[in-house]
Amino acid sequence: MSLFDTAMTQQGTRTAAPLAERMRPRTLDEYFGQTHLLGPGKPLRLQIEAEASRAAVNAASMIFWGPPGVGKTTLAKIIAGVTSSSFIEFSAVLSGTKEIKQVMVDAEKASTYGSRTILFIDEIHRFNKAQQDAFLPYVERGSIRLIGATTENPSFEINAALLSRCRVYTLRALEQEEIMALLDRALKDSERGLGASGLEIGEGAMEAIASYSSGDARNALNALEVAAGLASGRGETLITREIAAEALQQRVLLYDKKGEQHYDLISALHKSVRNSDADASLYWLGRMLAAGEDPMYVARRVVRMAVEDIGLAAPEALNLCLSARDAMHFLGSPEGDLALAQAVVYLALAPKSNAVYMGYGQVLADIESRPAEPVPLHLRNAPTKLMKELDYGKGYQYAHNVEGKVAAMECLPAGLADRRYYQPTQEGREKLLAQRMAEIERIKRGE
Numbered sequence: 001m002s003l004f005d006t007a008m009t010q011q012g013t014r015t016a017a018p019l020a021e022r023m024r025p026r027t028l029d030e031y032f033g034q035t036h037l038l039g040p041g042k043p044l045r046l047q048i049e050a051e052a053s054r055a056a057v058n059a060a061s062m063i064f065w066g067p068p069g070v071g072k073t074t075l076a077k078i079i080a081g082v083t084s085s086s087f088i089e090f091s092a093v094l095s096g097t098k099e100i101k102q103v104m105v106d107a108e109k110a111s112t113y114g115s116r117t118i119l120f121i122d123e124i125h126r127f128n129k130a131q132q133d134a135f136l137p138y139v140e141r142g143s144i145r146l147i148g149a150t151t152e153n154p155s156f157e158i159n160a161a162l163l164s165r166c167r168v169y170t171l172r173a174l175e176q177e178e179i180m181a182l183l184d185r186a187l188k189d190s191e192r193g194l195g196a197s198g199l200e201i202g203e204g205a206m207e208a209i210a211s212y213s214s215g216d217a218r219n220a221l222n223a224l225e226v227a228a229g230l231a232s233g234r235g236e237t238l239i240t241r242e243i244a245a246e247a248l249q250q251r252v253l254l255y256d257k258k259g260e261q262h263y264d265l266i267s268a269l270h271k272s273v274r275n276s277d278a279d280a281s282l283y284w285l286g287r288m289l290a291a292g293e294d295p296m297y298v299a300r301r302v303v304r305m306a307v308e309d310i311g312l313a314a315p316e317a318l319n320l321c322l323s324a325r326d327a328m329h330f331l332g333s334p335e336g337d338l339a340l341a342q343a344v345v346y347l348a349l350a351p352k353s354n355a356v357y358m359g360y361g362q363v364l365a366d367i368e369s370r371p372a373e374p375v376p377l378h379l380r381n382a383p384t385k386l387m388k389e390l391d392y393g394k395g396y397q398y399a400h401n402v403e404g405k406v407a408a409m410e411c412l413p414a415g416l417a418d419r420r421y422y423q424p425t426q427e428g429r430e431k432l433l434a435q436r437m438a439e440i441e442r443i444k445r446g447e
Helices: 043-052 072-082 097-111 129-133 136-141 176-188 205-212 217-233 241-248 260-274 278-290 295-313 316-331 337-349 355-369 385-389 430-444
Strands: 061-065 086-091 117-122 145-150 166-170
Touching (some): 072 117, 205 217, 260 295, 260 337, 295 316, 295 430
Parallel strands (some): 061 145
16 A cells, blocks of 8 residues: 555545445535634644644644544545645554554655655554654654544543644534534535435424434435435435434444543432432433443442441441342343433432542542551450550450440550541531440540
8 A cells, every 4th residue: 555546636525435435524514513723723634724724834643532433534635635745644544553554655756756645544443553653754754644533532542742742632422403514504405415305304304314313414324315315216306304213223322332521420320429410320220221331330339438428327228229130131122221211310319428438538548658557456455465564455444344335445556646527517317426425435435
């Protein structure tokens, strides 16, 4: 593979290509969405315009970070067009280090003749460290301009050395209104779209497609094309809501079980529970389960919420969550989903306390930072004569034999005497525990 046999030609799209490919924007004026980057006076638009007018001295390499179908590849192609650059597209799934190095050698040769090259890497996060390192010398010398596209957080997936040499732009999922405008253009465009077919779209059909696409322009156009095919095949000229629903079949939910969406959604669920928002908690739970998340993973996290955020303010919450986990395991989805929903609503509405969580955290911090003091002699067992002679167990008071069942003796090591880890709140059952702790202190003082 070389620069000279892979450079794209701008000869127009073929009518046999999918609608999403035919409707790919060719200029910034045709581009939908990303107004935070491409609106008047916004950073990326200013950069592109400067490069188009040759006002930009150095063309920076970039990383486009965003969900699928928001225009990362299209934007890279538009930049190549306005800067009169050769455009080479690689997929990190299909290409290896050998092919990359050969293309970059060719690009470096071409640059000596004044030719500019944009190397576009789709799913750049899939390249390993060695493959990403292969770009560095060429990017530094300006032999190529690298534009990478990724759906994963580049902070975690792109080598620091390469990331420091690129500008990162975050692309957002398209709004429903933007998707609808895109669909409307596709329906009316006679050259590249469906305008020549004479098809019209009925009330609610376009909204359904836009809503179900979850901000993914490619999915929306694919669904419109399927719906148009269904209508035409039946001799109809109107794409009804029913035809649109038939084309959609199932809502497209953006979700990666191992990616950022996975962590974003579980974070939203946990924080909604912590903030006592039952409605939001149910919604985020439903989003995760509907997208195919492992329900037992959700169950484990729900149990974690019970011990971290509810604690002893409502100790029955733990048993309820464990029961929901067992019900989920026994019933499976979708029947078991309701058990998790019940647990999540209970946790959201339950009184909250992280006192045990914080107290145990302080215990671990002390264990890490302080010397491991020996167990006080009075708390040690003395099963042998020698141990008794060494004062093992001396001074120990059997709590059941003293008034109030509380002995006035220190049970922590000497260096931690009187340390208080558990600080109960005044929420739920913990209010009673706080009263009991105060009572224990009074008994120890002999009051």
